[in-house]
Amino acid sequence: MFELRVLEYDKILEIISKYSISRLGRDRILKLEPKSNRETIELELNKLKEIYRLSNYNIDFVPPVINDIYPMLKKVSITNSYVTDIDLHRIRQNIKSFTFLRKIIKPYLKYCPIIGSMFKNISPPYDLVDMINGVVDEQGNLRDDASEKLIGINEKIKSLKKSIEKILKNYFSSPETKDFIQEPTITIKNDRYVIPLKHSYMGKVPGVVHAHSGSNQTVFVEPFTITDKNNEIKILEKEKEKEIRRILRDCSVRIHARENELKLIQDILVEIDFIHAKLRFMKDYQSVFPEFINERTVIIEEGRHPLIKSNVVPLNLKIDKEYRAVVITGPNTGGKTVLLKTIGLFICMAQSALPVPANNFRSQVFKSVFAEIGDEQSIEQSLSTFSAHIKHIKDIINSATSDSIVLIDELGAGTDPIEGGAIGTAILDHMRERNILTLVTTHLSMIKMYALEHRDVLVASVQFNPKTLRPTYRVVLGIPGRSNALEIAEMLGLQRDILNRTKLYMGEKERSFDNVLKRLSEMEITLSKKENDLSVKNREIEEKLKDFNQKNKILSDMELFYKSRFEREVEELLSSYRKKLERAIHSVVRNSASKESIKKAKSTIEKTKEFLKEYEKEAFKVYSDEKKEEIKTGMDVKVRTPAGKWVRGTVSEMDEKKVTVRAGLLKMVVSVDDVDPIEIPPSEKEIKIVNKANYDVETIGRPSMSCDIRGKRFEEAMLEVERFLDKALLTSIDRVLIIHGLGTGALREGVWNYLGSCNFVSKYYYARPEEGGFGCTIVELKR
DSSP states (O other), X not given: OBOXXXXXXXXXXXXHHTTOSSHHHHHHHHTOOOXXXXXXXXHHHHHHHHHHHHHHTTOOOOOSOOOOOHHHHHHHTSTTOOOOXXXXXXXXXXXXXXXXXXXXXXXXXXXXXXXXXXXXXXXXXXXXXXHHHTTBOTTSOBOTTSSHHHHHHHHHHHHHHHHHHHHHHXXXXXXXXXXXXXXXXXXXXXXXXXXXEXXXXXXXXXXXXXXXXXXXXXXXXXXXXXXXXXXXXXXXXXXXXXXHHHHHHHHHHHHHHTHHHHHHHHHHHHHHHHHHHHHHHHHHTTOBOOEEOSSSOEEEEEEOOTTOOSSOOOEEEEEOTTOSEEEEEOOTTSSHHHHHHHHHHHHHHHTTTOOBSSSEEEEOOOSEEEEEOSOOOBTTTTBOHHHHHHHHHHHHHHHOOTTEEEEESSTTOSSOHHHHHHHHHHHHHHHHHTTOEEXXXXXXXXXXXXXXXXXXXXXXXXXXXXXXXXXXXXXEESSOOOOOHHHHHHHTTOOHHHHHHHHHHSOHHHHHHHHHHHHHHHHHHHHHHHHHHHHHHHHHHHHHHHHHHHHHHHHHHHHHHHHHHHHHHHHHHHHHHHHHHHHHHHHHHHTTOOHHHHHHHHHHHHHHHHHHHHXXXXXXXXXXOOOOOOOOTTOEEEEEOTTSOEEEEEEEEEOSSEEEEEXXXXXXXXXXXXXXXXXXXXXXXXXXXXXXXXXXXXXXXXXXXXXXXXXXXXXXXXXXXXXXXXXXXXXXXXEEEEEOOSTTXXXXXXXXXXXXXXXXXXEEEEOOGGGTGGGEEEEXXXX
């Protein structure tokens, strides 16, 4: 049993139902109730998770249209009954919606096995769609060509109408009759063609009068010259109706034969609509999938009641398995009742396979949820508030089991505080002995003391700030709360004399207990503030650590990427040289060259390979530790990596603890301890950068100017390079990049030959891997 009304569960269903696209989906949501079988609940949650997973691929898995075709299917099961053209159109829309969803989910079946199985186990009845397409158009109107006979009837009717219109138009133009006409318009009255005559000329045109105008100035007459044709049309219309009934009956027979398939298709569409509505609620209300555990535990992190729209103070609560009861205390308007309702509502939502508006929700699956919340006074039954309260609690006690959770608001209220406290304590004791998890709110000191005396009773309170005299709505576990009646009365302006007298009437024991609670409350607020400050600092540290880890991962990935790309480019270059030289060897052989020339050509290949291997070895050189010298700006240095290797760069800035090292296109800020001076030739540049836990990285950028000649003809490419360098000389840029690619090597050789003849070029060399490797050449200009 789940007491849903008092928890306002129905209002939550109303909210979710508005996300549905169909009346059937809304009805399904509004009838939803919590379940007590964990497997059933988790199956429904897994369906929602699969649709959620699809949404992560930006797939809006929702049916375009859903029609209720059950009444139509019921109609076709009755003898001589048949569907209408609109019915057929709606059936077709359902089939098309199903086909649409089936096509969407097909590539994702392995990610959505449950939803996928719904579509795999049934094939769309394409034959029915073809049949309906042949009978009704896209707007749901019967087609004129739905059958051969219908085509013939329509053609005859069309021909007769055309003939009638021709005859009637003669009346409008004939000198003998045109003056009789009130208006030259062909009109239909009683499904028969007529002409409008002036009343004074009635009888001038022989025929049947079918109607008069409202002013009685016009008479609508069917001339005898078209009577036979009108009669023929009426006969044909009857034949047409008969043929349409036959067509629709034939369709109905085929629809009835596929009734189960069509029902299943509709059920699947409604199910998807139902799940999609839950998903939209989940996203709009920032909800999570509930988790179920075998222990009797309730955990809520940052829970937000969905009916409270603004200034929501999140609920954090943990009821461990060792507790059999929770006693919640605190001032009026402090949020105790809302807290109780939120807990019960979240449990019911979770067991309805609904997402819960929280950051985390975990709970046992309860067989029942009982709630005694609010004023249940019954005038008809002559029951007081207290009587109704006790009667309901009695019913709960008789029904609850160890798999139930019981929520009672203001336990023992509505009567003498001493007697109410004693009754409330006894009820709580009884529930504990039966191992029924019970959550109660109270102002009564006797119940508070009982909770403090028993280890299996969790004490909680809603926080009240004694300085501002306002509730904070924050739940505090382990500390009982004060009712703060005197403070609230003082805030509301009750006379000071009355407040002083109140304190005199309070017993010494009550004042002492209240002072202890007040002191605990003040200490808790102070600790809460410190805890909040620490949480903020901890989040900042976590964000910085996360940022660092991301940078570290990026740089580690860069290291692997650049090394892999470098090795690949070396291999491509080797392959290019090998093919080129082998072609030369073949040419030598074909020209009957000597063995010596062949041997010399192969030697060239080996030398090329050795050269490139040495280049690679030098580029990734690992340096051993050397005696550290004083680091200075402009000095060539090596930086230690986490892998124990060193990378090279130049010091651009420094202070006592940090050194800024520039290495190619990147610069890094590192600790002085991680930098050692080295001597390297000025022409050498390191090609890869790796990260360390104590430095920052930023990208400097590629050369300011570049020229891409890949894919161009040789002559066109050389002209492009010449123009590009001329343009570069007119700027202040002293370093440019020419992108020629690897290919056959013709463009690369052409570029290098041209650069060697230019007196304004200081030097040129292959780019580093991150700049394009052997597919690019960096040119330094003289200034």
